[in-house]
Amino acid sequence: MLAVHFNRFGPPDVLAVGTLPEPHAGPGQVRIRVRAAGVSPVDLALRAGRSPSSGRLALPHIPGVDAAGVIDELGTGVAGHAVGDQVFGAVEVARLGGASAEFAVLAYWAAKPPSMSWPEAGAAGTSVETATRALDVLGVREGTTLLIDGAAGGVGSVTVQLAVARGARVIGTGRRESAAFLTGLGAIPVGYGPGLPERVRTLGVERVDLALDVAGAGSLPELVSITGTPASVLTLADFTGPELGVRVSVGELGGEPDGRHGLALAATLSGEGRFRVPVREAFPMSWAAAAHEAAALGPRHGKIALTADW
Structure with missing residues (x-):
């Protein structure tokens, strides 16, 4: 071949x-x-x-x-x-x-x-498989407010939509030029990078229940501050997570996946x-x-x- x-x-x-x-x-x-x-x-x-x-x-x-x-x-x-x-x-x-x-x-x-x-x-x-398992591990459901750091990328953009389909309110970080893209996916866009807690506060969101780090850009301490506890944060890209008590994908999403349910739902x-x-x-x-x-x-x-x- x-x-x-x-x-x-x-x-x-x-x-x-x-x-x-x-x-x-x-x-x-x-x-x-x-x-x-x-x-x-x-x-x-x-x-x-x-x-x-x-x-x-x-x-x-x-x-x-x-x-x-x-x-x-x-x-x-x-x-x-x-x-x-x-x-x-x-x-x-x-x-x-x-x-x-x-x-x-x-x-x-x-x-x-x-x-x-x-x-x-x-x-x-x-x-789709990674996004589905991450949302399951975090327990995202109707009424959840979820912050996704790195929401405009391949995994992030899929996760935004699957979370919205579950009835969650999604805040997605991205560069300034990504704002319209994120809005089109169903997320509330917010600027990417240091100072995230202050920017989230300006959105008028009363609370953020859970956070998912897709970017691996060193935002974990801020995500813990925003959600109030390391147990509410999962990272797919930052292996310093355990130092802060944050769950990391290797431990939570390991093993041979079977993504048929997630793929069927996406279809x-x-x-x-x-x-x-x-x-x-x-x-x-x-x-x-x-x-x-x-x-x-x-x-x-x-x-x-x-x-x-x-």
Whole structure:
């Protein structure tokens, strides 16, 4: 099969397109002919050799953990889906990639709704799964006031919408140029960076029940101050959290995920016009290096996607 891959760690130009062996669906899995795949921060870190997991990779490595396409092979034990179904989802966490190729094996997935474009669907999987688990861990429900630090990015923008769908009031931090974008997602925008407690007070919000840190920009002490307790804060990106008593994603969200419920809900909300996967830009697979370069640039309003061009 044709696949984006790299044989050595380095900048985006180490990415190439070539022929590699096809994967096959194992028990409880499906293989898809890929129509689109997402580009995530983990892909950039693994490719550059900056991730602690880079040393686990067997080269050549195919990047990408999110994908959407048409089922062409069913693993044993798979029910409710058939060859030819259009789906979106993610690969096994342990594989650390495999999506940016002609074929990919999904560990969890849901039916792609007609309302969701291929680039949206291809970029959705792990963002929806991570957002759903984070909201579950925090206990976000109707009437909750939730502050999301880093709300304009790929995970943040998805989390805003899923929290709003639960009936929560969401305050989202972002750069000044992100205010209209955040408002369109259903969040109350507030400026990003130091001095957050003062800016939140100017919104006239009586209380903030919970806070989620997606940005990893050192805001945890301020988020604890805003919510009143470390137990009300969860971070997905700042591993100094335990020093403050803040929960960290590795402990709370660890293990092999099963995001089918979250993906199915996102698909339903998309069909109702209440959810979208913000895609900043889509590139052909053969332009993967340019896509990785774009993914490293800000401001990050949503995701970067790759679409099949072979």
